[in-house]
Each structure stands twice: as C-alpha cells, then as structure tokens.
Amino acid sequence: MTYQRLIATLAALLLLAACGPADDNGDNGDNGDDPSADAPGEVVSSALERDTDPDVDDETFAALTADNRDFAFDLLDQIRGDEEEENAFVSPHSISIALAMIYAGAKNETRDQMAEALRFQLDDDELHPAFNRLDLELDRRSEVELEEDQQLDLDIVNQTWGHEDFDFVDEYLDLLATQYGASQRLVDFINDYEPVRQAINEWVAAQTNDRIEDLLPEDSLSDTTRFVLVNAIYFYGTWADTFDEDMTRDGEFTLLDDSTVDVEMMNEDRSLDALYDPEGETTAVSLPYAGEEMSMILLKPSSAEDGFLGWEEQFDREHFDEVVGSMESQRLMFSMPKFKDEADYEMSEIFEEMGMVDAFDDCDADFEGVTGHPPCLDFLSLYIDEIYHQTFVEVDEEGTEAAGATGVVGDTPTSAPPSVDFNRPFYYAIYDHPTDSILFLGRMVDPS
Secondary structure, three states, X not given: OOOOXXXXXXXXXXXXXXXXXXXXXXXXXXXXXXXXXXXXXXXXXXXXXXXOOOOXXXXXXXXXXXXXXXXXXXXXXXXXXXXXXXOEEEOHXXXXXXXXXXXXXXXXXXXXHHHHHHOOOOOHHHHHHHHHHHHHHHHHHHHOOOOOOOXXXXXXXXXXXXXXXXXXXXXXXXXXXXXXXXXXXXXXXXXXXXXXXXHHHHHHHHHOOOOOOOOOOOOOOOXXXXXXXXXXXXXXXXXXXXXXXXXXXXXXXXXXXXXXXXXXXXXXXXXXXXXXXXXXXXXXXXXXXXXXOEEEEEEEEOOHHHOHHHHHHHOOHHHHHHHHHHOEEEEEEEEEEOEEEEEEEEOHHHHXXXXXXXXXXXXXXXXXXXXXXXXOOOOOOEEEEEEEEEXXXXXXXXXXXXXXXXXXXXXXXOOOOOEEEOOOOEEEEEEEOOXXXXXXXXXXXXXX
C-alpha cells in the first residue's frame, strides 16, 4: 500500500511579561476538567460557553479572509527580507488568530499599530465573531465524508496560561471563551516558570503530533512572565488522487544562482485545476486533498527568463486571488519535488518592522483591556516579550492506492498535454477553498 502525505504543524505563541517584578506566590492547582487535560495549571475561564452560531454575514466574513490573505503575503515578504536564498514557511492563519486574541485587549496607539500590521479593518464587534465563524468552519473539514483509506485532519486549538495572582479583566476572559474557545490555566510563573515552560512544550507537542517539541526555548520564561498565549495548528491530508511512486525519478532543481541540486521529482499525467499560460505572468497548479475542499496551490513565474525574485516582488494578495479565480481543469504533464522543511522564528523584530512597536515596549504597551490597568504600572501592566513561531512540512508520495484511482479520467485530448515542471523556485500555499483562507504559505528555493 502506498501513501501520499502532507503533514504541516505549527504553533504560534505570545509571551507577555509584567512591567516589573512581583513577590507574590502560591501553589498550582490540578488540571480540572478542561478538554486539554494535559495542560499545566488549574483551569479558570469565563462562565460563558462558546458561541457556536456567530452572527456574521457573508460580506463581513469575506472582508476578514481577504484581510488575512493580505497579511499572509505581507508576513512572507517581511520574513524573507534580504535572505534571497532561504526557504520560508509560516502559518499566517495561526499567527493572525494568536495576535487577534491579545489585540482584543489592546488600547489606543498599541491597538492602532497592531491593526495596521495585521491588516485588521473590521470593528471588534465584527472581527472576533468573524474569526469565530472561520475557526468553526475549518473545524468541519475533518468531518467530511471521504473515500475508504483517505484521510484529512485539521486541528486548531487555543490556550492561555496566566499567573495565579495576576488580575485579568472578566470581559476579556469572556471574549476568549465565547469567540476563540480558549480557557486560561493558572500557574505560578514566579516560582515555577521552568517547570511550566517544560509542561507547555509537552502540551504543544501533544497538540501537534510531536512535530513541534520545543516551542519555548530555554530562558524564554522568567519570574516576570505573567501571561502565555498559544495557538497550535496540525494538518494531515492525503491527496485526492495519489502520485504513482513508480513515476518518481531523480531530477535536478535549479537554484536562484542557476546551479542545480539533485532531488526526487514526483511525476504525473493528469487533469488538474491549473493556470497555464506561457505568455502570462504566473503558472499555478492546485493539488486537491481528500474531500477536495482543501488543496496545495503551487505558483511560479511562467517563464524562467523572467526571474523568480522579480516575480515575487510583484506577487501579492490581489494577484493570488486572480490566479485562484482563473484556474480551469486541464490535462498536464506535472512534476514537483518531494521535500521536507521546518522553520523556527522569533518574530518580535519582524512585527516591529511591520509597525507594531508599542506592544513590545514595557511602558508604551497598552493592554488595559486584558489587565484593567493602564500602561507602565509595576506588577500590574503587560507588554509582549516575544512571539515564537515554528513550522514543519513534509511532502512525499504517501497516500492510498484507492484514493489514487480517481480524477485523471476526465478529458482525453488527442495532442500531448503541456508540461508544468516545478523544478525551479516556487511559492506554495495550503488553501481552504470554501473560506478562501491561506492556512500555510511557503517559499521553496532549495528542496534539497
């Protein structure tokens, strides 16, 4: 039995520290009856239950997902920066959710800077319910009826940890519970920050099938830490139509400097949704996962002579939307490399470059909506200390033969189909079509 597998795991985390040391302490509670029972600390949450039917119209929802796609390309541009020869792989979806949760408590200039960096344009009474609707819709992907031996799992979870004697605004905890399904766990950061760090890492590993094992590095927490917020996302999907492992061949991938590296190239002759126009700017192919509501979209310049770096400078959300909307089913001779990639980011400097400055300053950060206190009060106020972000992705032929028996039997052209080879640098997105959401976005310049 052969399998095609894509596993992508990510956890994005915010560390928030108090604006000064404290001298209170206490004992940790037990795990309570929270669904994430392995998490450290006693659960304390709003008495309100999650809103499972948010009142969000389609226009508002489309505005949120468009803003999120804008942020996705802004973020990738900022991460790649001057590192032209580096791969990149992020989950803009996870980061948007994680920062939206702390944005809910931001005020004044801190709030304005966060909104600009994250491309948030909706008012709070629309933004958070729209994120709730998005999360609830994505949660249904794992419920789609599949063919025998196909598989698609998408798990997204939010969790916060707060110091046991630190004040949090009740209305803020209500919002986390009703719109993000997040509870808070009480821990003793002052005396036990290292055991708590290890326990949080173990919790993240459990949520991501052990793909993210050390999200919080040593010395990332201290006795001034007061609040840790985590979003973790785990995705596993088999292709709707599997690749034939016997068709995988050793091949060459051309790097940005025109040198080559040896890679394993997967090859197929099949009908796919694609945009193939040798005279256009972009060539793109959509590879559907089981259930065909999600896919991996691969994008590259149509002509190698046009140059990848110049192409990506012009590639933005509007062009991405145009490409996705222009795809049509056609038969292709298609090839792409097998690859595995992982990344580890500390993102405070990245967001400062994007204009989110005050949130990281111990006296300028205004999260009064979280604590009930204005900025720069020792023991009482909060600021963001660091944002950690890790990703993992693997693409190969694993999948079931039963799933690979469909999808290539549509057209039977009488002439040879065009050949689309992703043997030069390309972008790739894990994309949810019903919600128009980019869950993961990557830049592959060296699959070796």
